[in-house]
Amino acid sequence: MTAIDGLPPLRAVIAAHGLSARKSLGQNFLLDLNLTAKIARQAGDLTGCDVLEIGPGPGGLTRGLLSEGARRVVAVEKDSRCIPALQEIAAAYPDRLEIVEGDALAVDTAALLTQPVRIAANLPYNVGTELLVRWLTPPEWPPFWQSLTLMFQREVAERIVAQPGSKAYGRLAVLSQWRTTARIAMALPAEAFTPPPKVTSAVVHLEALPEPRYPADPATLSRVVAAAFNQRRKMLRAALKGLAPDIEDHLNAAGIKPTERAEQVSLEAFCALARTFTD
Template sequence: MPVSDPVQEPLRDVIARHGLDARKALGQHFLLDPGITARIAALAGDLAGRHVVEVGPGPGGLTRSLLATTAASVTAVEIDRRAVAVIEELVAHFPGRLRLVEADATRHDLTELCPPPRQIVANLPYNVGTPLLVGWLRQAASWERLTLMFQMEVAERICAAPDTSHYGRLAVLAQWTCQAALVMRIPPGAFSPPPKVHSAVVSLIPHPTQPEPALFRAMEQVTAAAFGQRRKMLRGSLRGIGGEILLAEAGIAGDRRAETLSIPEFDRLARCHAARTA
C-alpha cells in the first residue's frame, strides 16, 4: 500500500515495496544517498522558475531532491513500469508540480514536455547515456543547462582536451555546442547495486550561438570519419568525404591525426563540408 508521505519513506523501503530490483538490461544503478542527490540538484544552479526534465528517475531519489528546489516544475520520464508506480505516488504528493511521462526517452522529443527556460537533470541509465546526450546536443539551443551523470569514462570523454587519450567525437560534439565540465565524482558504493566503475556528473551549458541542423549533421559526419580510423592521418580517414579538398579549404595539414585537432579546427572542417554538400 502507498505510504502517507512518500518523501519520507527510505528509498530502500520503496525499492522493496515495489519490487524495484535494478535491471541490467535497463542500465539501472539507483542512487539512494539523499545528500548526494541534493548535491546533484544544486549543481544545476538556481532552478527558480525553471522547468526540469529528469530521465530515468527510478525510485525517485533525485526526483525528491529536485522537488526540494525552487524549480517551477519537474517532469520525470520513465520507461520501467515498476518505477512508474513509484513516481505516481510522488505525483499525488506534488499535484501540479511533478508530472510523469511514461516513455522511452531515446524516442521522445523532451523539448515538447515543458516550456523554456528548461533544463535536464538526470542520473542517466548507463546503456543509453551517450545516444541521449548526442540527441540533446542537436537541440542544445532549447536547453539552458544539462546536468547529467555518466560512467566516469564517458564523462571523461565528454570533457577531454585535444591530444589526450579520451579526446574523440563525443568531446568535439559536446564542447562545440556547450561549455562542458566534470563537476562531481561518485564512487560505486553510492549506488544500489554498485556498478563496477566510478561515475561522474557533467555540467553542459549551451553556447549562446548554436549550429544550424545542417551544420551539426556535417560535424557528425566529419567527426565520425575522422575518429572512425583515428590511427590514420586525416588525408586517409577523411577520404570518403573528400578529405584532400576539405583539408585544403580548412587550412589543415593532411598528415595530422584527428585527436590533434582543436574544436575550432573541426568547426572549419564541418563548415567546409556543409558548404560542399549543401
C-alpha cells in the first residue's frame, strides 16, 4: 500500500526530507502503510472524531488515521525535521490535519480538540509510559478522550493488561484497569520498524469506562498502589507501614491478609484498601 492517498511511499518521504530516526527522541519509524492503516482501524470508528496523535514522525500513522476517516487529526511533533513532511499530508487533506510543533508533555492538547476525541499514537519509547499515566489520572473522570490506541514495547503492553499473580502485574495494570477496559490489539515485530528496535512492540487499546470499576479516591489509590509495588517483594504489612502505624488494621478491614504481597492483590481489593483511608 503505497498510495492510500496519492502521497509518496514513506521511504521516499524520508529520503526526500533527510529524516533518520533519532535515538535521543525515542524514534522508530513504521514505514509500512498497510500496518499503519491496520493500527488506525484498531482505534474504532474514527468518522466524526478528532484524533490526537503524539510523535507522528514522517506521518505513516497520520495518513492511516486520515484515510480511515478521522474528522480531524491533531499531531504533536517535537522534531522540527518532520514538520515539512507533515505539511505535505496536511495539504492532501485540507482542514483535517493540525500540526503542533512541541513537546507532548508540555502542550495542553485537550484545548486543541473537539469532542468526541480518540487518541492514537506510535508513542516515542522514552515518554510513552508517562503520557499513559497522565491520561489515566486526570483531575476529573470521564476524561476528555474516549479511547487510547497506543504502541508500546511489548513488555510495557503486557504490564498494562497483566492480572494478579503475574510478574508483569503492577501499578500500571491497576491504574489502567481501574478506569478502562484494556486489551492488546496487535503485535509488531522489530523488523517492521526503521531502525529495528531491540524489542518487539504491541498496540494496546484502552476504552474509557464511564465510572471507575470500583469506588476509591484517585490520589489515595495511587499512593497505596505505589507504596505496595515499590517494595513488591515484601509482605504488605511491611511495604505499607509508612502509610499508617495501624496498617494491619487497614489490610484486615479490606479483606487482605497482611502477609500477602502486592502482586497477589486484586484491583478490587486495592480499591477497598484505599477506601479504608477515606471512609
